[in-house]
Amino acid sequence: MAKEARADFYPVPIVDQNTRPGAVTRLIIFIVVLTGAAIVFGLFRERLGDPFLLGMLGVLAMIGVGFLFATAIGFVQITPRSTGDELSKAFVDSMSQGLLVTDTKGRVVYANRAYADMTGASSAADLKTVEGLLSDVPEASVTIYRLASGLRDGQPGDGEFRLAQSIRPGAEPGARWYRARARAFSVPGQRLPMLAWQLADISQERAEQERFFLDLQKAIDHLDHAPAGFFSADQDGRVTYINATLAEWLGIDLASFTPGAVSLPDIVAGDGMALVRSVKADPGTTRNAVIDLDLTTMTGEALPVRFMHRVSASREGIGGPTRTIVLNRTQGEDASADLRASEVRFTRFFNSTPMAIAGVDASGRILRTNAPFLSLFSSVVDRDAVDRRVRLDTVIHGRDRPAFAAAFEKARQRQADIDPIDTVLPGNEDRHIRFYVNAVADGTGGEGAEESAIVYAVDTTEQKALEGQMAQSQKMQAVGQLAGGIAHDFNNVLTAIIMASDLLLTNHRPSDPSFPDIMNIKQNANRAASLVRQLLAFSRKQTLRPEVLNLTDVLADLRMLLARLVGNDIKLKIDHGRDLWPVKVDIGQFEQVVVNLAVNARDAMPAGGDLTVRTRNVTTEECKTFPYRELTAADYVVVEVEDTGSGIAPDVLKKIFEPFFTTKEVGKGTGLGLSMVYGIIKQTGGFIFCDSEVGKGSIFRIFLPRHIAEAKTAAEPGEAPSAAPAKPADSTKDLSGSATVLLVEDEDAVRMGGMRALTSRGYTVHEASSGVEALEVFEALGGKVDIVVSDVVMPEMDGPTLLGELRKRQPDIKFVFVSGYAEDAFARNLPADAQFGFLPKPFSLKQLATIVKDVLES
Numbered sequence: 001m002a003k004e005a006r007a008d009f010y011p012v013p014i015v016d017q018n019t020r021p022g023a024v025t026r027l028i029i030f031i032v033v034l035t036g037a038a039i040v041f042g043l044f045r046e047r048l049g050d051p052f053l054l055g056m057l058g059v060l061a062m063i064g065v066g067f068l069f070a071t072a073i074g075f076v077q078i079t080p081r082s083t084g085d086e087l088s089k090a091f092v093d094s095m096s097q098g099l100l101v102t103d104t105k106g107r108v109v110y111a112n113r114a115y116a117d118m119t120g121a122s123s124a125a126d127l128k129t130v131e132g133l134l135s136d137v138p139e140a141s142v143t144i145y146r147l148a149s150g151l152r153d154g155q156p157g158d159g160e161f162r163l164a165q166s167i168r169p170g171a172e173p174g175a176r177w178y179r180a181r182a183r184a185f186s187v188p189g190q191r192l193p194m195l196a197w198q199l200a201d202i203s204q205e206r207a208e209q210e211r212f213f214l215d216l217q218k219a220i221d222h223l224d225h226a227p228a229g230f231f232s233a234d235q236d237g238r239v240t241y242i243n244a245t246l247a248e249w250l251g252i253d254l255a256s257f258t259p260g261a262v263s264l265p266d267i268v269a270g271d272g273m274a275l276v277r278s279v280k281a282d283p284g285t286t287r288n289a290v291i292d293l294d295l296t297t298m299t300g301e302a303l304p305v306r307f308m309h310r311v312s313a314s315r316e317g318i319g320g321p322t323r324t325i326v327l328n329r330t331q332g333e334d335a336s337a338d339l340r341a342s343e344v345r346f347t348r349f350f351n352s353t354p355m356a357i358a359g360v361d362a363s364g365r366i367l368r369t370n371a372p373f374l375s376l377f378s379s380v381v382d383r384d385a386v387d388r389r390v391r392l393d394t395v396i397h398g399r400d401r402p403a404f405a406a407a408f409e410k411a412r413q414r415q416a417d418i419d420p421i422d423t424v425l426p427g428n429e430d431r432h433i434r435f436y437v438n439a440v441a442d443g444t445g446g447e448g449a450e451e452s453a454i455v456y457a458v459d460t461t462e463q464k465a466l467e468g469q470m471a472q473s474q475k476m477q478a479v480g481q482l483a484g485g486i487a488h489d490f491n492n493v494l495t496a497i498i499m500a501s502d503l504l505l506t507n508h509r510p511s512d513p514s515f516p517d518i519m520n521i522k523q524n525a526n527r528a529a530s531l532v533r534q535l536l537a538f539s540r541k542q543t544l545r546p547e548v549l550n551l552t553d554v555l556a557d558l559r560m561l562l563a564r565l566v567g568n569d570i571k572l573k574i575d576h577g578r579d580l581w582p583v584k585v586d587i588g589q590f591e592q593v594v595v596n597l598a599v600n601a602r603d604a605m606p607a608g609g610d611l612t613v614r615t616r617n618v619t620t621e622e623c624k625t626f627p628y629r630e631l632t633a634a635d636y637v638v639v640e641v642e643d644t645g646s647g648i649a650p651d652v653l654k655k656i657f658e659p660f661f662t663t664k665e666v667g668k669g670t671g672l673g674l675s676m677v678y679g680i681i682k683q684t685g686g687f688i689f690c691d692s693e694v695g696k697g698s699i700f701r702i703f704l705p706r707h708i709a710e711a712k713t714a715a716e717p718g719e720a721p722s723a724a725p726a727k728p729a730d731s732t733k734d735l736s737g738s739a740t741v742l743l744v745e746d747e748d749a750v751r752m753g754g755m756r757a758l759t760s761r762g763y764t765v766h767e768a769s770s771g772v773e774a775l776e777v778f779e780a781l782g783g784k785v786d787i788v789v790s791d792v793v794m795p796e797m798d799g800p801t802l803l804g805e806l807r808k809r810q811p812d813i814k815f816v817f818v819s820g821y822a823e824d825a826f827a828r829n830l831p832a833d834a835q836f837g838f839l840p841k842p843f844s845l846k847q848l849a850t851i852v853k854d855v856l857e858s
Helices: 024-043 050-074 083-093 113-119 130-133 139-151 203-224 245-248 273-276 337-352 371-375 383-386 398-412 461-506 514-540 550-568 588-602 673-684 750-758 771-780 797-807 843-857
Strands: 097-104 108-111 156-161 176-185 194-201 231-235 239-242 286-296 302-312 322-329 357-358 366-369 421-425 429-437 453-459 547-549 570-575 581-583 609-618 636-642 687-694 697-705 740-744 764-768 789-791 814-820 836-840
Touching: 024 050, 097 113, 097 609, 113 194, 130 176, 130 421, 130 461, 156 322, 194 461, 231 245, 245 286, 245 322, 273 286, 273 371, 286 322, 366 383, 371 453, 371 673, 383 398, 398 421, 398 429, 398 453, 398 740, 429 814, 453 740, 461 514, 461 843, 550 570, 550 588, 550 609, 581 588, 581 687, 581 697, 588 609, 588 636, 588 673, 588 697, 673 697, 740 750, 740 771, 750 764, 750 789, 750 843, 771 789, 771 797, 789 797, 789 843, 797 814, 814 843, 836 843
Parallel strands: 570 609, 740 764, 740 789, 789 814, 814 836
Antiparallel strands: 097 108, 097 194, 156 176, 176 194, 231 239, 231 322, 286 302, 302 322, 357 366, 357 453, 421 429, 429 453, 547 581, 609 636, 636 697, 687 697
């Protein structure tokens, strides 16, 4: 225990107006008088004589000794004397809280009367410090130790504690509550601070708090177990309070309920939120409304209820918290139970139907609406407008109001089979609405009477969008089929031209005058073949060789080529995404897609600009954030090609992927570039979209499906069989042979050219114009055929069927398909283990001889 002592120290207040002047002025006068007297005595000492001089000095000495004595006992003060100590001491002594001031060593410097009374000290000897009084009391020791430790660190603090009995000896028995505060303060002229302790008996305050808490608990208990539900929500619809009755109805565990964790849309079923949101208060007011709707319980069941809903708004119009009483419409017993049950069923049907419904009187005013109606037309009318009985034609676009007026007039006349009205939402022409107007058979039809018509409204925006997508898809499919058919026919013609050119070139030396003309024919035929390949790409009937790739590596290898293509005036930037997923694409075709988009971007920026190619992963959830309806939710790797060019007008944007559509000058574009890009991406299983703004630029987004490797032990059902691709022609390889070849081709020019090419290489060639004829030739030769070269699409019997028939007769027969279509277009119709060679049209004599030689040697 700290050493206890008693001292008297009362610091002088900083401000004290109760002062009176001291004796400084009189002291100065007294000194002046003594000095003057001494001078006089020195000047007139001889005249006055020693006896008189000694007498005067004795008198002055007595006066000085008296002044010193008066100063010592405080009768005379040299400095101004203050009465502030008494005032401060009286104020502190009158406080109801005990106050104790000690020095840092624990010596008591001051204690007021309240502290003495509270601790039972009757004299200074009985006075104890707070630490000495309570440090050994278990209920208070922790708090006192914490406060004392804080004082040593210069930190003020406070705490409350409960004792089983009063700290004053002899007090009435019973538990008491105390509050202790401690702080350190500095005193002018002293190096060490003083420590002030305040001790207050707060038992009465605590008792009042407990009484208030019990009253509050009773009120909450009454509210919690009232026969009606109650909840409060903030302006954002988050439920901040819910009583036990409503929680029980909804199946919510109040023990785990967190304010704000549940929102109104979570518990209000269907379009009921439209009814709730429609209740709005004017600035600075509150508004009450009665709403019938369904709530959704935690088990997913519907609970029909009636809201007594109150909303408020500040003077600035900002919505405040809502308070709602909830009545369970399935409970209660009275004589009208059947009627109430019928009313509940009707209300639930009326507000839960997916159609917006409004009852209209004879003058076209809205009498009542359901929740979907307020939700659908929330941007045009609100609950206040409905309460004012606004006319229904306010929710119909101006251009369609005459048609609605005619339909409504038919309803008033009780006519049936009224045609629906298709219109758009006023102010939002992208929102399509279809109205159905039905007459009310039992209505009086009078002015201001009950409903004359029931109007149903359905949002057909999605339907219109799907219709547009279907029409566009069918158009692109039809164009693709047409392009594919044209490409197939052109391939046959070009094959004949190229082969004929090759035959002519074999018979003409470079020095012949006609040699350049023949070469020109072949070169233009090859150029035409390139255009045909673009058509096939659009129709998705070209041959793809997909492989698993990392687009980061592909674009890094393509960077130099792109930089040369776009030139020095355009700043090229490639932004690689991190940890890109693998994709399965044909690397050559993908590079062609990127190059084509880069060239188009270059042409859109003749004065220079920025071209950015970026990649990133897009998850299934992120797909939902894109405004593309055709995009199916999945994991994709997205390639974005963005330029700062002139942009694309909206009417042109709809046509950019159509073949032969171009905005470039004649001779500068074929109109097949973007259609080829579209076809390649579609054939790969991806999607491509374009967003553009005139004057700001365009951005093409390519969505390539994420490839997830799967272990395969055998060919799966329906998997395309393996085709041996045509190898590049080796100029040094011997292409001659002596095998027997059955050439099957329905185009005479192609068949004749192929026959001459193979015959010139030493092969024995038998020809057939169809699959049926090929079987006859095969039978006539007794099956002595080494290899069959066949077209795919032929009359009577196509190539895949011919392969199956010949393999039945001779399982190990070699087979080569030639076609203008991709092998995928027919390979899935073949057995999974079918092996064959493939040569795409158009081809040259050398390519035909090469594939025959390779397949024979395989």
